[in-house]
Amino acid sequence: MSVLIVDDERNIRSSLKKYLSLEGIEAEYAETGEAALAYLERASFDAVLLDLKLPGINGQDVLEWMQRRGIRSPVIMISAHGQIADAVRALKSGAKDYLVKPFDPAELVIKLRSLLENKRREDMIEAGKRTCGARENALIGNTELMRRLSRQIDKIASTDVTVLVTGESGTGKEIVAREIHARSQNRDEPFVAVNIGGVHEGLMESELFGHEKGAFTGAVNRKPGLFELAGRGCLFLDEIGEMPMPLQVKLLRVLQERKIRRLGGMNDIPVNARIVSATNRDLETMVREGSFREDLYYRLNVFRIELPPLRERLEDIPFLVDHLLNKLASRMGRAVPVLDPQAADKLRSYSYPGNIRELENMLERGLIYSDGQSITCEDIDLHALKGMSPSESSESPELKFHGLPSSRSLEYIEKEAVREALARYQGNRTKAAEALGISRKTILNKIKVYKLENFGDEES
Ligand SMILES: Nc1ncnc2c1ncn2[C@@H]1O[C@H](COP(=O)(O)OP(=O)(O)OP(=O)(O)O)[C@@H](O)[C@H]1O
Ligand SMILES: [Mg+2]
CATH class of the missing domain: 3.40.50.2300 (Response regulator)
Incomplete structure (x- = not known):
């Protein structure tokens, strides 16, 4: 022990x-x-x-x-x-x-x-049980685009083919990966997700492949890697475009040989899991520019699913809104509110650069600001990001929380503070972190946790 x-x-x-x-x-x-x-x-x-x-x-x-x-x-x-x-x-x-x-x-x-x-x-x-998170993760959409996608997923699910899911941020890549697994024969086996962009480069190898006790300083125990944990289930490699070159070589070898060896280990361990990877980056361009290995690209891209941006299927918005309001309300322990018709029109009038995640965030705010019974036009702020004028920000460097309801969880307040800081500094993480008095590393972490990746563009 x-x-x-x-x-x-x-x-x-x-x-x-x-x-x-x-x-x-x-x-x-x-x-x-x-x-x-x-x-x-x-x-x-x-x-x-x-x-x-x-x-x-x-x-x-x-x-x-x-x-x-x-x-x-x-x-x-x-x-x-x-x-x-x-x-x-x-x-x-x-x-x-x-x-x-x-x-x-x-x-x-x-x-x-x-x-x-x-x-x-x-x-x-x-x-x-580590399979998919049940109904919360259902894939919603009724347009022809989405129905075709659903048929594709059925076909893939019945095989063990390697899948690459691409699409803009917030289009539902992870949902698709979970759905492939949930509809497969191995649905009772683990679904293991790893965000490649979120793992420290130095730890990635041991995270993926595991290590033996004493393999390096600090390896105080044997640790199985994610490939191993996924068993016969599904390993979801999210943000695969962020994988550093040296690791790309190693991943390629694993996919070719279908076996891994823990760091410091002597034995080969077979890889039986289905591999689904996802990215919002243009891997073809990365291949051309030499920042992503071509051979690895072909190994991952055996079957391709491209998710459309939400603006290409605005007809799905009412279904999504319904689903998301149910999900959010039950998570917040509230009754599901009614969306009034003007608010519904307003939601259909927008282009959603942050796709479904942006819609979800918007509804979450709406729900919080609403009276609890219905969500009206006023509760929906399509441009929450651009709400503050630059002059205001240069005058008062400290942040204030306007209109914050009185009894909110600390987590909510934290999320709101990060969101507000990002908006104020047009997505500049460094400045936002400074304003909040936290390190850049911490804010990057919070952005991940609260899924605020789409709030403003990262500074160059
Ligand atoms: N078709 C859908 N039906 C219901 N909910 C969806 C659908 N697509 C996405 N969502 C919801 O939108 C949010 C974003 O989806 P997801 O995390 O899968 O996006 P993503 O493409 O992985 O984004 P990113 O590239 O930013 O990681 C999630 O909360 C998810 O539940
Ligand atoms: Mg994702």
Whole structure:
């Protein structure tokens, strides 16, 4: 059993170290939240013991980051006396248990062992469930374009062909990948998605192919790669155009030979998963310019699905709106509002450079601003991005939140703040990050998490 212990108090770390090693439990120790993230990126742990109060990013942040990353190691929170409200919040965010300081290490060991037992059981069930996220991900559309697409997906699903999905940002590439899997014979096997653009280059190889314990400094445990985790299911390589050249060579070899070897490993592991990749970049041009390997391109592009931009199928908007409002309302725990006819006309009058994701964001805002019963014309802001004049921004560098409803979750406020900062600085990530007082890396992360990629164009 391997455990990561994150606590800034040296005393706690050293006493636990002694106690756990007597119990035969291997532990790694991190002093800060940042160090914990670095550990969690590199290795998987059977459990994480996380102090809520840390210098820098705190325990709650680490926990939320783990959730977003899909890191499933169970977490036990440590809170000080009097921090019960925070501990409850941590439990709500997915922590499995908590301990109040000072605690008896024997109690910790009992909790650890029972977590491990539960995780074993969950892991077994999870393999089958990790398929698609049910109805939320349905592929909506009634135009001839979309019906043809649906027929294509049926055909592909019955084979194990490699698929490349292309289309502008927000057109539903990931939905299509999930749908191919959901309609295939192997739907009960895992669907594993990886965003190539979001993985640090230095970690990509071990992420995809896995590593053995000790393969490199920091490889404290053996870790299976995503190819392996996908089993006989589907591996979705999102933003494949972002793959660095050296990795392209390696991926090509894997696709040719249909086997992988973990970093530092000796054995070949067969690759049985279907590979679906996606990009909003023009791979043909990248091939011509030499930034994407031609041979890899042909390996990936065995079957091509090109998704049309939303502006080419505006007739689908009413269906999409209906579906998205249902999805958003149920996620926010609200009743599904009615869209009044003028608002519907307004939605059909726009060109949606950010496609369905933009429509979804717009409806989310509409829903928040609406009275809860119906969404009117005023609740819909087609140009939320361009809403602020440049003069206003140069005069007041600090950001203000206009018209923010009073009881909103912190997450909502954060998303809104990032969105507003991006709008104010025309999508310039660096300036937006400065205005928010966070690093560029953090804002890039938030943009990913909140799917704000379409808000403004990245500076050159
Ligand atoms: N046909 C569709 N029916 C219902 N919802 C859709 C459809 N297409 C896209 N969506 C929704 O729109 C959003 C964007 O879709 P998705 O993430 O699949 O886009 P994408 O093409 O992968 O975009 P990006 O290139 O920005 O990653 C998602 O919330 C998705 O649920
Ligand atoms: Mg995507």
